[in-house]
Amino acid sequence: MPSVKVENVTKKFGGFTALDKVNINVDDGEYVSIIGPSGCGKTTLLRIIAGIIGDYEGHVYVDGRLFDDKPLEERGIGYVFQNIALFPNMDVGGNVSYSPRAKGLDNSVVRTTTMEMLELMKLRERYHDFPRSLSGGMQQKTALARALASSARLLLLDEPLSLLDLKVRTELRYELRRIVKDLGLTAIHVTHDQEEAMAISDRIIVMRRAQIVEDGTPVDLYLHPKKIFTGYFLGESNIFEGSVAQADEGTALIDLGGLVITARNTGFQTGEKVIVMVRPELIEIGGNISGRVLKKTLEGLFSRLILDVKGMRIVVKQPYSTVAELGEGSSVSIRLPEEHVLVYKHPGRDLYSEISLY
């Protein structure tokens, strides 16, 4: 059964390091997403596992077997491409049956596998349609059926949804997960979309600048990221620089420059410089910090408020019904629950370079 192990892989393109001593482990049956800003090396990593890119240092194992020198057609990996890459000279049936034919299987096997996959993706009526006459979503479903028809147990997905319309993208995302789980496959899914990664995966690996930042379940990474970058990348956050005004057993008072808030003390000393991160939707209305609404916009189920609190900008997201009566200019009081105030050691460098997406 497919498990994947990448050991100390380094890849350079000319003078540019695309991957720098990367290690990952993916268990059998796991759905793992690799996320990061563009240029972080996530696609290169996926392509190395598939055997599309060679010439690297380190090793790739699938099911414990060394894969470094295996030609890509013998790896038995299903690969789904960002640009879909359906063969334009074949119809849907031709595309889906490509792999069993290329492997020289019997006609009857080719037929049953193809029909099974078309059935699974609800594409039966599209058998004789050519890719160009299909919508983007249909095309990607065909590409998925084509990859699955190779009877691969390991699926590598390279930004498979990013070229689709938003509505289509969100719907296909759940279908993708359901199929992978129903068939008991192992999947590695590369994306730059943090919401897609959280919705779809058992575990997320965050990458930045050719290295792994950290990995964990979506809930853990969103609520308790070990690195500032992870927290920033996974969703909107209030990020402040401050210093520890008073460190006690269990709690710490942190001075954000006028505004002093309480946080849990995880081993900080008085006077230490820190970075504080709070998710806008975890800030509560009603409390002892008062401010004024600068701007209010509707973003789906939340209203997003930008508050002015002692000259600081704090973003708060609340279900629209709870802040219906607030408008621009209204005064409001808020509370930053101490269990949701995340405190990090100040990296010393400037904050921007710590979280920059480039």
Add this chain to the structure above:
Amino acid sequence: MPKVVLEKVSKRFGRITALDKIDLMLDDGEYSCILGPTGSGKTTLLKIIAGLVEPDSGDVYIDGKRVTGTPAEKRNAVYMHQNYALFPHLTVSQNIIFGLTARGFEEETARRKVSEVLETVKLGEWANAYPRELSGGMQQRVALARCLATGARLLLLDEPLGALDARLRLEVRRELSRIAEELNLTVIHVTHDQSEALSLADRLILMRSGKIIQTGPPEEVYFKPNSVFSAYFVGESVFLEGVVRRVDGRIVTLELRNGTVIEALSNEGFKRGELAVAAVRCEDIGVGGGPLTARLKEVNFLGSFSKLVFELTGGLKITVNIPLPRFIKEEFRIGASFQLSIPREKTYLFKQPPMGLMGEIEAV
């Protein structure tokens, strides 16, 4: 002052009707978002305003002047392409100067303007770089700077954030809104991303198959959708098909396929026995303490909120969005049984669409 008016604008490409008698009026200084799925005609509409496509019939007015037939370069409007269309053979500053000299600015003034706009988009150090040397996010800012420099007060943006990473998109969204506000621009922004449209727009224009379905401030479209499609495309809703069983003043009782009975408020004059579609926002459905018994099938964590899929008797599925604070506090165990409620004052009721419910809301 840039004020855009469209009167009965139609456009066909071969057998396809891209735009069908569009009427539209946009105010000076307004930020409008044209929202719609692929193929709804939104880009064609934008290009007609820009003068890059001529309408088959109908008229376009900018600032009260009829501009139908006026070439693009003579309109006080500037269009930004989804893929930016930066001139590959020119540097960042030469790209920006192009629009200035083309509009007859003196070299001295042009040079000053270039450094000004590069400052606005924070790209001062990159003036002499070529587009290919920039990241996607930077290219986007150059394209924006190039438009801003022309001094045109009407900015036409075609999916300006579409080519960016999801996380970066959020940052640039804020940036765009800041610049438009500071420079008091009139912006028309085409997108298929409803959350982008909601958070940026003063006015939202929802399009489908060459027609405008609904237009108004985001709150109005969100809280008073005028059609099934509107409720589907803006925000997230659960759709329930059923037969009207009783009409009592504004209160309409609907029986769903699985026998469940729900109520909604409507002035639309529904009759007994009529087919209807009810739409409820996924966040408006009550979980805990309601008349409907449902089993939790799926939990999808999305960060600031989570998407829970419940199954009612008869296999009817209902998706509920739960904000993060509540998701942390309560336990949502898959397989457990919950009581759901569908508040009648938050349920929108529509006549059964002619093509059926799936004809309106099927995305793939």
Add this chain to the structure above:
Amino acid sequence: MPAVETGKTSRFREMRRSIIARLDKLSEKKTIAYSLYLSSIIFFLGIILLPSLLGILLKFDTVMNIVSDPELLHRSLTAVFSSIIIAGIVSALDVAAGLPLAWIIARKKYRWLSIVDSLVDFPLIVPTVILGYSTLLLWSEETPFSIIGFNGISPGLITVLLLHFAFSYPVVVRILVGKLMDIEATYEVAARTLGACPFTTARTVTIPMLKSGIITSLILSFARSLSETGATIMVAGSFENGPVFIKKSIDAGMVPPMVFVSLVLIVLSILILAGLRLFGFKLRIPFRKSHRIEAALSSEGVTRIRDLFAIIIFLFLVLLPACYMVLARINSMLSYDLLGKIFTLQGPWSTYGVSVLNSYVIALLTTLINVMFSLPMATIIVRRKLGGFVSRILEALSNTSIIMPSVALGVSLSLFWGTSGASDFILVLLAHLCITYPYMVATTVSVLEDIPVELEEAGRTLGGTPFTVFRSIVLPVAKYSFLSGVILTFTRSVNETGATLAVSKTFKTVSVLLVEWVKSPGMRIEAGAGTMMLMFLSIVLLLIFRYIYTKGGGALA
């Protein structure tokens, strides 16, 4: 672009600015644009299309002379049949042998590939007639392979095939390399991840996607083989194909065979090429399943042998013939005190100098005029200015002169313009315009197709007039691919012989002169040296051209 301005340059700038401003104003008027389009269509119909065909049509009544003469009819039809067969074989061989080399150039990453890549173009700058003579020497009269027991073959069908293969091969490889590079690597990678070995991938994915490139290659080499005259005569011996037969009858003072054979050739090749376009695109390579042998064919050993084979074919059947004439003579050329004579323009070399000048003047004018008229034409075709239907018709018609035997084209032109009293210089110019026009239009069309329409749109909405946008965006972006069209037109004009010979007796281009030298036994060494000089000049000229083009880019912007 900071510049130190002297009084003179500033006045020059002022003038330039006012000219540009005036053009800008003009370009806004739709009438101006449409009269530009109209004039390009008139040029095409009046200068290119009708004269090339009308000469034949005017003498159409003479066709009966042939039909009523069974012996002449038989000879004509045999010649036509030979032409078609040769063109068919040559175009098939070109693709079969050219594809592997194109594949190596496009897909492999050896260091020496860039050398092979530029060597492929080398035969293009050798005048075709010289290539013919060179072929004759290499395979027949002075074969160097006698040391391995090959004593040469007598001129005839085989030498014609070898010659046609050599001159059409570079164009085929060029087209296929371009198309291969355009096919995204993702498709091949996708096929491989689905379990297809490299051979299966090529057979089922790459080659089907390459179909349009293969068809274009077939059409071009087919047409070129049908129309080539000058070189074919040289290697044909007593063998006759269409153009050779026409040339022989013209020399004997008979026009009717030319009218008849040209007509039949044109009609047949239009049918064949239309059939190729129509059915070629529908043709599918069936793929039921992969056979075990395909994996074996993908092995490294087999691939190496194939690559080696492709390169050997290129070296011996294309490159060697192209330079053999010079190679074979190099000793005598160096021992002879030729160089002094060449540079002091003594004896025959003064004629040579004049003819080189003639060639370059004609080539330059041809290129300029064709560039001027093919740009609006290509715009009409690509941007569908007059509707999709007109576009398609114009594109198809613009290719007519490619398939006409060049000698027939020449004769047709001289019949058409003959009564006008035009000088030989004008007649040669007109002939060269006709012959190079299709190449220029085709390149310009593909250049314009490659420029994203968004760039033009962006320029317009930023405030640029159509002229400004064309001048400062379209031209600079397109200039490198445009350059290849310009070079192709220029070299084709310098190397043309068939039509030139047919329209002019007194006005000699350098290629025509070289043909004369080759034919007179006492001038063979001069012919070799002259060819070498011409090749040298062409290379120098191309380099200068490229330099001016890249440096002068600023003036365009």
